[in-house]
Amino acid sequence: MKKLILIFLLFLLNPILVLSTDNEFNTTQKVSYSIDEHGNAKVIHQISITNNFSNIYPKEYLLEIFGQNIENIKGSDPYGDIIQSTDKTAENTTIKIKFNNPTSGKNKKTNFNINYSIPGLAQQKGQLWEINLPQQNETNSQISLKIPDDFGNLVFCSVKNEIKQQKNYKEIFFNNKQKQKITMAFGNTQIFDFELKFFLENKAQDNIRTSIPIPPDTNTQNIIITKIDPSPENIVADLDGNWLAEYQLNSNTQKEIIVTGQAEVHPIDYSFDNPPDFQKLTVEQKFWPVNDPNIQKINSNLHSAKDIYQYVVNTLDYDYQQIDQAKRKGALTALINPANSLCTEFTDLFITLARNKTIPAQEIEGYAFTNKPELKPVNINTDILHAWPQFWDKEKNAWITIDPTWEKTTEGIDYFSNTDLNHIVFVIHGHNSQYPAPPGSYKNSTQQKSIKVDFANHRIHPENTDPIIFLSKSKQASAQSAFGGTKVIIQNNNSSSTKNIDLSIKKQNWTQKIDIMPPFSRLEFNLPKINPILSLLPKNKNLEFTLNIQGQEKQTQIVPYPQHHQNTTSFVIIIIGLLTLGGIILVKQKK
Secondary structure, eight states, X not given: OEEEEEEEEEOSSSOEEEEOOTTTEEEEEEEEEEEOTTSOEEEEEEEEEEESSTTEEEEXXXXXXXXXXXXXXXXXXXXXXXXXXEEEOSSEEEEEEEOSSOOOSTTOEEEEEEEEEETTOEEEETTEEEEEEOOOOOSSEEEEEEEEGGGOOEEEESSOOEEEEETTEEEEEEEOTTOOOEEEEESSOEEEEEEEEEEEEEOSSSOEEEEEEEOOOBTTEEEEEEEEESOOSEEEEOTTOOEEEEEEEOTTEEEEEEEXXXXXXXXXXXXXXXXXXXXXXXXXXXXXXXXXXXXXXXXXXXXXXXXXXXXXXXXXXXXXXXXXXXXXXXXXXXXXXXXXXXXXXXXXXXXXXXXXXXXXXXXXEEEEOOSOTTTSOOOSSSSOOEEEEEXXXXXXXXXXXXXXXXXXXXXXXXXXXXXXXXXXEEEEESSSSSOSOOTTSOOSOTTOOOEEEEEOSSOOOOOOOOOEEEEEEOHHHHHHOSSOOEEEEEEEOSSBOEEEEEEEEGGGTEEEEEEEEOTTEEEEEEOOOOOTTGGGSGGGSEEEEEEEETTEEOOOEEEEOHHHHHHHHHHHHHHHHHHHHHHHHHHHHHO
């Protein structure tokens, strides 16, 4: 943060030294940051002070820079060096400037430059470069930033900007009239390694089927699962897109499950989402009192998701004292005690107000990386996760991730227009406000830490293969009839998901559309029955399945049709039986 203090002389009968006010001078500045490939910055302030009165002129100037370790300080006006002194503390640097030849007269300008360097202004965090520019107190500040192309694309910025591509570097311009904090992230993706531990216990006398959630693919992340130990019976996707690993738990048994993998977080993929069920994702649920009169009253003055978001940010205050005793309270309690809110209250209040306006909204619980818990609070010592909302944008046709908690705690960084790449989705709560419980909830001790997330040292490149198709006799159908009753099973043996699958048998005019198959998962479909007589034909000995994955037709898979062999055997047995019976009848007639 920079604080500018201007000292000038007011000429009356006797000269008097006073502090400046907005009426006596107009100050404008251009601040240019140039960052090298190691993250070090060179900074140039071009400052112009304009006199508003004829009997006043600037004599001295103080530049105070907070939170940065600056070096190589230089300053000059047209007449030479102007640096009088510098004072460094652990928190700031104060530069005192004395002008060589102050300019008097109304509308006269005093122009000067201040140069310095900031080692490590850009910090590499995983795959991203993060930059936090010192805040400007001057409203008339034009700020520009040069960064090497090797830093990658701009994936997050807290304020509006204009980017110009130059040779080997990008130049970014900000007109920061509202004095907002400027924080940015450059790169293409952020990659995290994770290890999740789940403890399951069945104290009942009967066996049960249960499941655990593993991080799913979303429009902002791709997941690779490197290990699930022990292996689940299957992994299924629910209506919200959660991935649930299914297990059978025998009576009076315990099971510890370890899931490891890699999450690649990326800018939003607008082709990922399908339109939601507006009716089911705008209804009232626990923690979301959509139909409460107080909610309706508040919403009478709010007209958009942005209005609701800003209301939540302005109304609630984050209570750092409660983070170790986090307990979800819901939207109404948040309104009654706005000063005692955590991320769950910010999220639940937004969802409630949005759903009341028939805007589909859902809660995300997951991991959010922060190196400044005082600005972006999460509890990193236990398994208390961060929560944030999503809403459905009809114009963009996508779920939009926002974070009102972090906008409030960072004092204005815009987490509505864009979010950073440090949010990993663990579970999605849309159709149900509480299920599934996120990782971190399945433990045998409250002190046990069961979530570990780190920046990845390298990207995993799995070798993906096409899903495998095979046929299986349906137990239910075989009990009903000797003919027909076949299941089509498609199995994804990859460590990552397979998306947008069209599975078809062209000769049978049969097609199944599959949006996504989680890793190590399988799906079953009922195969339409083929007439038992037609099933005997040689052409039905095998079935030809065609896989169309993401619009690209894959090689046809030839799968033996079990009903052909079974029906042929049954037909031969029947014929033999009939011939035998006929022979017996003929023998009796001859006798």
